[in-house]
Structures are given as C-alpha cells and as structure tokens.
Amino acid sequence: MRRTTELSLLFVAVVVIVSTYVLASLGREAEIPANIFPFLGIIVALLIGAHIAVRRLAPMADGVLLPIAGLLNGVGYVFIARLDEDLAANQAMWTAIGVAAFVATLVVVDKVRLLDSYRYTFMVIGIILLLLPLLPGLGQTINGSRIWVSAGPFNFQPGEFAKIALAIFFAAYLVEHREVLAMSTYRLGPLHLPEPKHLGPLLLAWGASVLVMTAEKDLGSSLLFFVLFVTMLWIATERGSYLVVSSLLFMGGATLAWMRFEHVQDRVDSWIDPWADASGSGYQVIQASFSLANGGVTGTGPGLGRPDLIPEVETDFIFAAVGEELGLFGATAILVAFMLIIGAGLRIALTATQPFEKLLAAGITTLLGVQAFIIIGGVIRLLPLTGVTLPFVSYGGSSLLSNYILLALLLRISHESTARQMAPAKSGPRAKADA
C-alpha cells in the first residue's frame, strides 16, 4: 500500500519536474529542449530505481519521503540547468551517485542496530571529518570558509558527512547515558541541573561548534551541529533545563564570536542593514530580495527571471531563484515540501519503538529541517546568512550524497518499526510454526 502511494507520488513529481524543465527551456530559448527525452528517461530511471530498491529492501517504509526528496532534487536540478549547463551535468552525476548511495545505504544498513554497535567508530569518523578541513595542505578555503577538502580532482565538504556520523553517535551515546544525564541532583535557582560532570558532553559539543565557527568560519554548520546535539539531548533526557543552559551557552558563544571575529560581524551587519554596504557585503542578500520581489506571487515563469544576478545562486541561494521564477506559490511549495519531510520524519520517530531508532530518526529530521530553515532564513533575511546548502535542492555533490544517505536511514528506521508492529498480527502464526 505504502509503495503504491510512493509510486503515484513519484509519478506526480516526475510530471512537475519535467514540465518545469520544459518551461524553463522555453523561457530561455523559446524552443523545446532537444534532450528532453533523455532527460525524462534519466529522471524516471533514477526515481524508479530508488523506488524499486525501497520496494525490495525496505517495503514497509514511509511512502512520502522519497517522492518529496525526488521532487526537491528534480526542481533543484531544473534551476541549476537553467542557470548553468556545466554545473547541471555535474549535478546529474551527483544525483545518480546520491541515488546509488541511497540504495547502498539500504543494502548495507539492513538493521538499524548495526549503527548502534559502531557508535565510537562513528564518533571518531565524525570528529575527523569535522576537523579535516583544518589540516594544512588538505583543507581549502573557498568563499571565506575553510570547509572544503581537496583530494585529487574532487573537492568535498566533509562537514556534510560528519553530520551523519555525529547524529548516529549522539543517538547511541545519549540513549546509553540518558538516565544519568537526566538525573538532577544540582539546583540552580529554578533550574534542576545534572551534576556538573555530566554537563561535560554538552560543553564538548559546544566547544566543537565554536571551533567550527571560528577556525573554519562556517557559521551554518556550527549552528547546525549545536542545535542537533541540544535537540537530541533534550529528547533523550526530557530535561528542559538543558535547553535553557544550552541557549545561554549559545548566546554566550555567539556574542563572543560577534565581538571577536570580523567575519561574524560582517554577517550580522549585513543582516541588520544590508543597505549600509549595498555593493559589498550586503550585495548578495539584497540581490536575493530583489529577485524575490521580482517574482511576486506567481513568479516570472521558469527561465524568465534574472536569478543569475545573485552570486552563488546555484548553491546557497537556490531558494531565491525558485522564489523569483515560480513566485510565492513555488517558494511556498518548497516550504511545504520541507514541512512534509519534517512531519514524516518525526512520525517515524514517534512510531519507532526502540529508543535508539527514535532518537536517530528525530535527529535526522531535525538536521534536514533546521538546515533548510537556516539557509532559507538567511536568504530571505530572517536570520544572518550562514552558508549551508538547501537539502536536495542546492547544487553540490557532498550535500546531495549525504542527504540521500540520511533519507535512506530514515526509511530503514521506518521500515523496521513498521515491520515490528505488523509482526504479531501478520506473521504471528508463522512465528508459532517456527517455534
């Protein structure tokens, strides 16, 4: 049943993606693109491939997530193709690799428990990946952030993969230590705090995210890691005091960074008043605002706007391109798509029976939701701009790959908990027979 839903939704996604692609080409060249059938073929092949993989490997998984991710990926691709043909070729390749990684994850992680048992391996991997860009000779500074690693012909952002490893580690660690961490033996005014020594992990996570912010100048990832950890800590311990303490820590760290570091000040200044340096630091976000204003309610139509006037529009600012050419309607559709991902992801977390699965599903969903919120908020000047990608939509191999892996993990968790719930009813007699 869920797979039939998935298939029909995938069909809708394909229709939307292909018609946007045709319209975008018409908008620019006034003719139907010559490669429309190969394009259609590839899209259908990739999505159907992913669908078949889910059908075989995780048949009881949620049926909404894959079509929505496919839709976001496809719409993102159409906009990248409309903005830059060369990048589109890369993105197509990365999409294929992303879908392959999705399938591979479903194959390799056949039991969620598997992840739990490698928790410290994941911790080490996560920390290494997080700090990799700082290694001299390997790390690359691009656009002011030292978040790239160069290996041969490829550049990749290890932070994108660190977030997977860390989410798994956090889930495993927190489930194991949740009771100790939840004990409140220590009172500070209205707050019930755990013993100071149990605040260690929180301080460690805070320190790591401050390090990422200052050494790698990557505000977005720093914020993302911290929010991820705190959210998971709160869910695991059910202690609101952690939220209070970590908010204070966050504000302290943010204020300190703002006072001490010029790149943080620049971001904040151009958020508060981008017009103060309209041709410099405020340029990008101002152009994005102009772009969105130009789009209005219904948009200019694909291929008919000028999102190319925004620097980095294919990556961090892809949302502005969608908003300009598809209007408030299209931009809202993107928001709704992410809300559906969040809804489906948290539903998986709620129905999961094992604490580890529950926490991991909630963590992954938080990652996707918060990352989307941070970058969209930055683009539309609700938050200071922090350079993270819009999951599934932005150009970028690392991001696409890691988000497809996260998606596969979510579906794996979904399948297992559904299967477990169905087990007594469906396979009850057979279980008896086995016994």
Added chain:
Amino acid sequence: MNSQIRRVGLGLSVCFLVLFAQLNWLQVFGASRLETHATNTRAIVRDFGRPRGTIATADGVIIARSIEVESSLGRERQYPEGDLYAHTTGAFTFNFGATGVEKIYNELLAGQTDEQKYGDLSALLEDGDTTGNLTLTLRDDVQRVAREALGDRNGSVVALDPRDGSILAMWSYPSYDPNTVATVDLAAASTSWDTLRSQDPTAPDLAKAYRQTFPPGSTFKPVTAAAALSNDIADANSPSFPASSGYTAPLTTSTIGNFGGSTCGGDIAEGIRISCNTIFAELGAEYVGPVLMREQAENFGFNEAPPIDLTASVASVFPEDFGAHLRPSDKNPDISIVENTPALAQASIGQFEVRASPLQMALVAAAITNGGIIMEPHVLSEVRNVKGEQIEEYKPSVWKSAMVTSVAEAMRQMLLTTATNGTAVGLQVPGFEVGGKTGTAETFSTTNDTHAWIIGFGGPVGEASTVAIAVMVEAFPGGGQQTGGGTAAPIAQAVLAAALQPLTAQLGEG
C-alpha cells in the same frame, strides 16, 4: 521522549510559518518598495539589450538614443550632447543602474508599460516595436545659453515656465559625460564610474540644480515679506523701519549688518528693492515669528522635496524649531520671542540653517509671478510611439499654493521695481516685463567668499510671465564677495532673454 519529539515538530512548524510570513513580505507586501529601490538594476539589465526610445528636447534635438553595436549587450545608449543634459537624462548603465529620466521613464522608453504592451493589439501580434520616444520640456537653445553664460564657474541655472511647471533649462557646472558610464565597454564604464565616485560628495554627476542645497541669502527675503503680508502683519508700505546700519535681535548683542556696511531703512517694498538686511531680520524675528515664518516657507515648498520627475530631488530646509516661547514680542504681541530668536533673524535673510536648492528658488520666483500657485516642476512633455502617435502627455498639476493672489501680486510688484530700479536691474530684457531679487549668501567658511544668487521672472508686458529663473554661482576660495547683481544677474539675463524668445523647432538629428 514522544512529547519532546512532538514539540520539536511544533517548533519547526513555527519556524517554517515565520519563513512563510517573511516570504509574503518580500514577495507581496514589500515587493514594490524593493522593485523601485534605487540600487535595483533588474529592470535596467532586463531592458539593456532591447530597443529603447529616444529622448529629445522640446525643439527636437535628440539627447539620448540607443544604437545597435557589435557587443554581447546588443545595444548601447548614447548621449549625443555629452554633458549638456546629463543631469536631466541621467545615464542608462549596465552595472550602475539608471538615473534621471532614464530611470523615471524607463518603462515608457523600453515599451514595457501595460498600455504599450497590450494597448495596440497589432503590435502584440507582430511582436512589434513598442518603445516610446520622449520629448522633454527643456529647450536646447536655452540650455546652451545657460551652459555658455555660467562658463566654468561652479553653479546652477534653472529656468521654468511658471504657468505649468515645465523645466525650460537646467544646467549645473561641473557636469559629466554620461557616455563614459553608459558605454558597452564595461571595463571603461567601471573606471569612469569609480572616478566619479572617488569625487563624492561633489562628483560632477550630482545634479546640483535639484539635488543640493545652499544658503539662499537675500533671495529668501521675498519669503519673509510674503509671510508678513499673508498674515496681515505688514503690507508693502507699512510699517516703515528706521534707517539703520545694524540690527541687534533680542537676546543677543551681536549685530546683523547691511551689505558693505551701508545704512538703510524704510518699508518692505523699499527693503526688497535695495535688499536691506536690517529690515527683514527685524521683520522675521520680531513681527512674523518662528511659526508663521516656517509656515510660509513650507507653503513655498521648503522642507519637502519638489515632486520633479527626476531621481532623488532634495528638500530645501527651513529650520523646524527655534526653541521655546519666552515672552510676547514688543513689536507684535501676537507672536513669541523664542530662545533662538537671534537665529530666526538670520534665517529671515536666508542665512543660519536655511538651505535651498536652485530649483526651489526658481519655484519661489514662479509662485510670485503666477498668482501664488506653484505647479509641479517636470521635464516630460509627451511620449510618442514609433509610428509617431502620442501615447502619453504630461498633465500639469498644482504642487503648492504659496500665497493668496493679492499677496502674490504685491510681491510681484516689488520684484518688478527691484529689476527696474533696484539691485536686480542687470536682469532687464528690453521689451519684456522682468522682475527679480538678488542674493549674496555667506557660506560660514573662514573666508568672506559668498554664493551669488538671483531669482526672477519675465514675460510679455502686461501678460502672465512665461519664464521663472534661478541662478546661483557657488563661492570658491579666493572668490571674495560675489554678488547676485554683479555675478549672477548677467547669467540669468542671458538665459531669460533666450527663454523669452518663442520656441523654434530645430531639425532633429535622428
């Protein structure tokens, strides 16, 4: 754990709702503010390679046109008259947006108004050229005289038709050549642009005639006089002020002297004729008072940017506050002596913090000769499509009612006398009825260098004036006491004489 997970869901939902709200603000409710923002070059970039109409003067000289060029940009905007109209046309640039007429009438020039796009169905079907060709109110003959008469002195000339607000000439020196920033050689354009910006805030692309303000000096005295007349505090011939070489306002010991240390006195008409400082300083400070002075100045348009159809015109300034009431004035118990009455005395002769753009002072002259009515100043006359059919015509409208007709007529008589037998005799154009008022404004620099001003009007004898004018020549180091009568009057006279000649159509170049 489940209740925390639900709350995470709630929290994220709230986050996304806030995103949705902000998106509505950017794309719907706040969109028009962003779309018309000065630094928004989207419409310009969109229109750059497309056909674009010409801009011509009232007498048919093409002053902006688009030429197809061998460049990826497709077309280049050219300004055949170079610097002459730069402050009016503005420039249509690829990287730096557009200013002036190019910005304000961009949609019409580009053929992008709804009426142009959909008004003519045949054009829609043929994918025809919908661009609009603009005719301005400026006259090439008058504009050239203005440039020549001012020469290489920093200053501005504004001539307009007081009856409908049409700008006839508007020239500021220094100007610049808009071709240097509009060229499709984008590197050269950037260099030129950077050069201009390095000279801010006095870069030559600043249209000082309507974008900069200066102390207006004695050309402001008619405003003070009008304030007295409008409120029945005085009329042209009473009261009479005793002859004096210096006026000392209440609350101060420092004295306001007359030009050259002379002694003068008499009624308001006499004060205007010989530009007597002591009369107007006392009149403003002790008879009219701060409230009515400000009200009259604002009726003339001060403290509000003139609604001219060009970019970023600036408001002239009459100070809003001269401090708290201290006691009733001895001379006129209805008004207050306030804390800063000495400054009000200065303001009444166009000094202290009073600032006026040359355009604003031309509008003061226009009000005096046009029965007190100030029409909205404008440069657009009409727009025609490529077939030569008129698709838009500028419709004049009233901006301000500065004075009632009787006061305006009294003021007009005073200025006529000043031009026949007073400080503004240099403005006379034989065969026409001419009025004017000179001004010499101190600049508060350490030197005695002064701005020279003159405002005036002219027209056929016994008929409504057809031209109002303001000329100002800026003070420069070592320039000394440039006077309105000596320095500004000859320039204004030449421009006035040219503008009073009937319009003769020239053969257009394009």
